[in-house]
Amino acid sequence: MRALHRSILYPAVATLVALAGGCNRAAGTGTTGRPRVALVMKTLNNPFFIDMQRGAEKAAKDLDVDLVVQAADRETDVERQMQIVENLIQAHVGALALTPSGSREVVPVVGKANAAKIPVVIVDTRLDQKAATDAGVKTASFVGSDNYRGGQIIGEYLVKVANGRAKVAILEGIPGHETGDSRVRGFKDAIKGSPGVTIVASQPANWERDQGFQNILQAHADIDTVFACNDIMALGAIEAISAAGKAGQIRVLGFDAIDDARRAITDGKMTATVAQYPDEMGRAAIEAAVKAMKGEAVPADIGVRIGLITKENAARDSDKK
């Protein structure tokens, strides 16, 4: 009886695997004879990464290489991401593009790729410099948006629309996070040349929606502009502003161009944000990976364009990330 059930179960599973494998066979085993590169992302549960995958697929098609795209189920599961990279090393892919789920935690597996002589392009999130140096790992390139430049763009925009006069509050990200720190630095450098634009308050709001801006608004009634290092915090600030009865009196600047922020800009509740372009990141990553695979020179740092989103272009689809 048992044997009978076994004889039903396993062929059933085997067939499933075969089907799943069969449809991807060309990509998986490289039977087409084309070189094969892999893109390993944090997760596929975020539109940001779906767009990145789309850009990578287009690049692979143009460059006539096979592309394998894999991701962990959850963004937090860096060990699973490590397994995926290990498995792709076993599959002898020609080059790897990787968006690290942990800046330090992926360093050991980048080391394994180094040992297997598979070039690695890091995308979107940088490796921890110290961890990488300590472990002696090498990467072919980093592809990502320049957060410093993003901060600058929005700072320059403020100087222009405020005619050089503004009292600004800054909502920072989590202290010590490279992305947020760079955005603030870029913003500050952009307003440096305008003595009329002053920063009256700057404090961490930990990337979260409901932290702090009410208190800042209480303490500094003269604030006319808020720059939040991501849109979530900017949307929180908008709520605090309308709760304080100051809707429409304070400019709100954000970062990321998420859909809710675009809507707020279209509705006139928010002033501007900065868009990243993950599809271009995906494209640039695969282009760099293919070059590295062929042994051609690749720049150590490849910046992907970022753009200002205001009422003029907030609703336009082509700018959507």
Add this chain to the structure above:
Amino acid sequence: MRHRLSASGRRLGTLAGLFGLGVLLWALTPHFLTVSNLLNVLEQTSINAVIAAGMTFVIISAGIDLSVGSLVAVAGVVLASTLHAGMPITIALAASLAVGFAFGLLNGLAITWGRLPPFIATLGMMSIARGCALLFTEGRPVSGFDPAFRSIATARLLGIPAPVFVTIAVYLMAHFVLAETRFGRYVYSMGGNEEATRLSGVNVRLHKTLVYGVSGLASAVAAVLLTARLNSAQPIAGIMYELDAIAATVIGGTSLMGGEGGLGGTIIGALIMGVLRNGLNLLGVSSFVQQIVIGLVIVFAVLIDTVLKARKG
């Protein structure tokens, strides 16, 4: 006698499944059946296999432990912080195992003295232990250890990765406890019929509490492997690991109703999951499809169990 035969029959079936999967992957990709890839799979399977060994005790006793992933995080950050405080490796290991065991015992106490259903008690602990790990580290990973500690994950003996030896040692010890000791027999009898076990004079509260201690201990061993492997202990590590451990145990033929099953099945169950994930990566199957395939394997394995039970009854 009948019980033993059916268990070994079940195990043979699972082994046949693993073998069949291997043959299939060998036919589909040249990268599967290589020494280096098979060692890679064994290494990757070790963490889940170790957690699943503890889970097997719990499930045989007719319980469930949802907190194992969070216990991995707590034990990991304690280990990492102790190492960062400059303590010798042995002290750090002992601290980590003690913390895992203690949290496990707390689960057991909530279930035996607090009379909470295991599902609820360990669900609560899942959140409590996660919170402790986050609080303890202020949400930041604790990373960077010296090579002596990392060798737990990176060393190779006769070309075989160290975690594989750790896993084998864990299974030999656990098998000895489960198959050869009085405690082991109580685990089965509690799962088979708790009331009868209690009436026959066994201290069910004590032994059931210990079962969860064993599971916590196994999670701590897994935490050591994970921390050494990533060179980092994250307070957010191990999220949803309980599902993989339960899956490996159940695929291995241990009944969720309790009273039957064993570690031989669990290790094969863990290997089936490891081989499946590895194979799907090698074949370049989309991550979405991978989730479907793995889910189906779990459901089929339990389905078989249910069907068998129905026939027997």
